[in-house]
Amino acid sequence: QPVAAELLAHLERLALVDFRDAEGVVRLQRVIQFADRLHEVNTDGVEPMDSVLEDRCLYLREDDVTEGNCAKELLGNAREKVEEYFVAPPGNIPLPKLEEGETFLQGS
Amino acid sequence: AAARGCGGVWCRAWQRGTGGPAPRGHRAIACNARGGAPPFPACNLAPWVPVVGLEIHAQISSNSKLFSGSQVQFAAPPNSLVSFFDASLPGTLPVLNRRCVEAAVMTGLALNCSINKKSLFDRKHYFYADLPAGYQITQQRVPIAVNGSLSYSLCTDNKMSQMVTKTVRIKQIQLEQDSGKSLHDDTRSQTLVDLNRAGVGLMEVVMEPDMCCGEEAAAAVRELQLILQTLGSSKAVMAEGQLRVDANVSVHHPGEPYGVRTEVKNINSIRFLAKAIDYEIQRQIEELENGGTILNETRAFDSKLGCTVPMRDKEGKQDYRFMPEPNLPPLILYDAKSLPANVNHQQVVNIDWIHERLPDLPRVKREKLVEQYGILPEHSFTLLNEDGLTEFFENVVKQTQMKPRKVIGWILNDLLSYLKEHSLTVKESPVSSSLLADLLNLLEKKEISSTAAKQVLAELWKGKGKTPLQIVKEKKLELIQDQKELEQICQAVIDGQENEVIMVVLG
Numbered sequence: 112q113p114v115a116a117e118l119l120a121h122l123e124r125l126a127l128v129d130f131r132d133a134e135g136v137v138r139l140q141r142v143i144q145f146a147d148r149l150h151e152v153n154t155d156g157v158e159p160m161d162s163v164l165e166d167r168c169l170y171l172r173e174d175d176v177t178e179g180n181c182a183k184e185l186l187g188n189a190r191e192k193v194e195e196y197f198v199a200p201p202g203n204i205p206l207p208k209l210e211e212g213e214t215f216l217q218g219s
Numbered sequence: 220a221a222a223r224g225c226g227g228v229w230c231r232a233w234q235r236g237t238g239g240p241a242p243r244g245h246r247a248i249a250c251n252a253r254g255g256a257p258p259f260p261a262c263n264l265a266p267w268v269p270v271v272g273l274e275i276h277a278q279i280s281s282n283s284k285l286f287s288g289s290q291v292q293f294a295a296p297p298n299s300l301v302s303f304f305d306a307s308l309p310g311t312l313p314v315l316n317r318r319c320v321e322a323a324v325m326t327g328l329a330l331n332c333s334i335n336k337k338s339l340f341d342r343k344h345y346f347y348a349d350l351p352a353g354y355q356i357t358q359q360r361v362p363i364a365v366n367g368s369l370s371y372s373l374c375t376d377n378k379m380s381q382m383v384t385k386t387v388r389i390k391q392i393q394l395e396q397d398s399g400k401s402l403h404d405d406t407r408s409q410t411l412v413d414l415n416r417a418g419v420g421l422m423e424v425v426m427e428p429d430m431c432c433g434e435e436a437a438a439a440v441r442e443l444q445l446i447l448q449t450l451g452s453s454k455a456v457m458a459e460g461q462l463r464v465d466a467n468v469s470v471h472h473p474g475e476p477y478g479v480r481t482e483v484k485n486i487n488s489i490r491f492l493a494k495a496i497d498y499e500i501q502r503q504i505e506e507l508e509n510g511g512t513i514l515n516e517t518r519a520f521d522s523k524l525g526c527t528v529p530m531r532d533k534e535g536k537q538d539y540r541f542m543p544e545p546n547l548p549p550l551i552l553y554d555a556k557s558l559p560a561n562v563n564h565q566q567v568v569n570i571d572w573i574h575e576r577l578p579d580l581p582r583v584k585r586e587k588l589v590e591q592y593g594i595l596p597e598h599s600f601t602l603l604n605e606d607g608l609t610e611f612f613e614n615v616v617k618q619t620q621m622k623p624r625k626v627i628g629w630i631l632n633d634l635l636s637y638l639k640e641h642s643l644t645v646k647e648s649p650v651s652s653s654l655l656a657d658l659l660n661l662l663e664k665k666e667i668s669s670t671a672a673k674q675v676l677a678e679l680w681k682g683k684g685k686t687p688l689q690i691v692k693e694k695k696l697e698l699i700q701d702q703k704e705l706e707q708i709c710q711a712v713i714d715g716q717e718n719e720v721i722m723v724v725l726g
Contacts, residue, residue: 182298
């Protein structure tokens with residue numbers, strides 16, 4: 112079952128991924144088919160597991176100050192900075208509005 | 220009896236002007252505190268019932284952040300309190316701070332919640348420059364505490380002589396991360412980002428929409444603030460961003476389904492909270508009565524203009540793509556029964572242990588003050604409302620023979636009004652509790668009159684270091700005790716007013 116164009120467009124806006132072209136979409140569909148095989152397993156009466164850590168003990172840290180004071184190191188990776196502040200574009204840049212039927216996919 | 224929700228009713232009174240009715244919204248009927256159907260408005264327009272729910276974020280008072288060891292501090296050099304994890308550098312992992320868990324449990328217990336012995340962490344995804352990971356770690360599925368309640372009081376008139384208790388249900392309390400701070404530089408079309416606040420622990424307190432107006436919301440938030448400060452789980456100072464309140468507001472006609480709600484953000488004080496909510500209720504009523512519709516949107520409160528405006532940057536419905544936080548196992552809490560033997564106490568949070576050590580909550584403190592000192596309930600509210608006033612009052616009571624019921628008048632009427640006039644806190648008072656006690660002792664021993672006492676207090680305010688006794692002597696304010704001297708004075712007055720005396724004798 113092919114992935115609906117609407118859903119693709121929605122995913123692209125949300126996750127800011129770019130499926131780029133028809134080949135990318137086909138790859139996505141194959142990934143979904145592969146994952147769908149999980150449905151072959153009978154999970155009646157089995158509690159869902161969301162982490163392999165579920166039986167581990169959640170470690171609790173003491174409330175001590177042990178880190179920080181490394182502005183120089185952190186800002187070392189920044190392309191732009193203003194007096195120890197990171198610089199970002201103003202607000203969220205809205206994605207361009209698409210005409211109906213258009214997607215970000217090229218060559219599809 | 221505690222009443223949940225107020226059945227408060229709003230209606231618009233039509234102002235009969237020259238050009239026909241000019242609508243002016245106002246609150247026609249004060250919220251009916253006793254519950255039950257409120258009286259129908261006199262203007263015969265269909266009444267509106269406002270519905271107000273609150274989402275409150277309280278910053279946890281702790282040394283370090285929720286999932287990292289960087290310091291929690293207001294106003295520090297930008298990005299100086301940021302660890303690699305806070306900056307979301309690859310390869311870093313969250314490590315939960317036990318103090319934050321204890322703070323949330325304390326708060327849950329104080330708000331009569333059920334504490335979930337197993338709670339889970341989730342990721343809430345959205346893009347913003349001050350959220351470097353692209354997601355916030357929160358507790359969406361199973362939070363740490365649920366189903367509580369908060370009781371608060373309202374005065375039904377401005378004189379505080381009639382107080383009514385109300386209750387708002389607490390839906391849940393969850394632990395989550397705070398984001399960094401964005402400073403918008405519109406001139407250079409850029410945003411400056413400071414991550415000092417990123418990762419600080421928050422308790423989100425979600426209240427059910429049981430309130431109906433700004434006054435109720437303000438009273439509820441004020442009580443929550445006092446509780447948090449008493450527990451020490453949060454300093455809850457709104458001006459420092461330690462307590463942030465978002466209001467969800469809608470209106471509907473009685474008997475009809477709830478209306479579309481808007482979310483109001485950017486409220487910086489309790490006073491503005493009441494204003495913002497009342498404005499939004501008004502705006503919605505006017506919009507609907509003019510045949511318009513309410514959009515399910517987020518609005519910001521503009522304190523200068525006193526109104527709410529649509530917020531930019533909020534495009535339609537957000538899909539947060541909630542997923543379990545894969546790096547954190549479930550948070551397990553214990554009580555006396557379930558506590559395993561041979562356990563490392565540092566690794567265990569015991570709900571019963573915390574419960575036993577809860578301090579007296581504001582409600583209990585007030586009851587004790589009323590019982591111990593014989594003061595009125597509304598007095599106890601004022602005492603707790605001002606930081607340090609209760610201690611001041613109790614110190615004065617200790618040092619004077621005057622009955623607490625009389626002392627309270629001097630504290631609330633004289634002392635407090637002086638402080639308010641000069642915008643001083645109790646701690647900054649130039650008149651100490653001992654000085655006031657000395658003064659009240661003179662009054663109690665009938666060495667001065669109460670008029671004279673007020674004069675002395677006025678002098679004491681100047682803070683020149685004189686004692687009440689010194690001032691009394693300097694200004695010759697002592698009451699004359701000598702019978703003969705008093706007779707002489709009275710005789711002199713009578714002698715000097717012959718005509719008036721004759722008139723009095725004749726009747």
